[in-house]
């Protein structure tokens with residue numbers, strides 16, 4: 253159970269006990285405590301019940317209601333509410349998955365995020381930029397086992413300008429055509445590449461599109477709250493810069509996604525800031541974000557350290573995301589960071605997931621990848637879900653998928 257929930261409840265109940273002790277004899281205090289606790293509990297139930305009624309009528313929850321749900325709703329209530337919103341888009345007990353490999357072509361980065369276990373500074377002896385042949389061999393290996401989606405992820409490498417990316421992605425599209433699809437870079441990488449190349453974001457997008465790029469991902473978001481970014485990644489752009497870049501991606505006609513990472517030291521307010529920013533953007537762009545994926549921070553081998561949040565907290569957050577982000581069709585659960593627990597997320601509102609093949613960034617921070625597709629699908633089957641492969645590469649038009657119902 254969440255620390256946020258436990259602390260809030262303890263404080264609330266302690267205050268009630270203090271009030272009892274002021275007005276009643278000690279002998280009666282326990283009775284008072286029990287009575288007020290019970291009445292608070294029924295008040296909470298009523299609030300959650302009224303939110304459920306509103307959702308069943310097609311309503312949308314407010315930020316304050318999201319906070320109420322986080323603090324007061326039971327796991328079962330969150331699951332039920334998440335499924336009300338999920339059912340607006342997807343048939344019950346069905347889910348889709350992808351087999352995906354993240355290709356980390358460089359680990360050189362100057363962003364200095366304190367939660368990162370992956371980056372090396374320029375001139376570091378173990379810094380690298382992989383060759384095209386190395387990249388092709390990674391692609392071939394996944395194609396051979398039936399996967400067809402790749403995510404390219406590097407860092408803020410000052411030596412790699414727009415020409416490098418146009419050449420790399422152009423070569424991949426030329427070599428593999430429609431046999432694969434790829435997420436070329438994250439939103440923050442795009443912004444960095446445009447700046448280091450001294451061109452505008454729209455110009456960078458235009459050149460990438462011409463080379464065959466169709467997707468950018470919403471990576472680099474972590475928590476979209478400037479207070480969080482100042483604490484942990486001050487060089488990784490403000491929320492306004494991040495969202496402005498997302499806007500330009502949508503305007504350029506490329507597909508993009510939303511992501512979120514929880515489990516650092518973010519507050520509930522910062523989490524809600526993030527969800528609210530995503531929902532507002534999705535409204536304003538009439539469904540510009542294809543999907544929302546949330547994963548959890550891994551605290552190993554980096555400056556920030558700390559402890560991982562529990563599996564239950566991840567599932568509760570996933571449910572809250574599905575309920576709040578009622579305008580995002582695809583809510584994805586993270587097998588990469590949650591392993592078998594991620595498939596429980598299908599009962600907490602998620603409808604889609606990656607079966608990951610490799611991701612050096614998260615693996616270096618402590619993620620363990622299980623390259624056993626059938627076993628992972630088996631976890632989904634244990635939850636009662638029928639799963640189908642979602643071929644991003646064979647979908648005729650990514651833009652056509654931006655449908656909000």
Ligand code: SF4
Pocket residue numbers: 361362363364365368369370371406407408485488
């Ligand atoms: S998280 Fe990404 S941007 Fe931040 S230091 Fe690591 S590689 Fe660089």
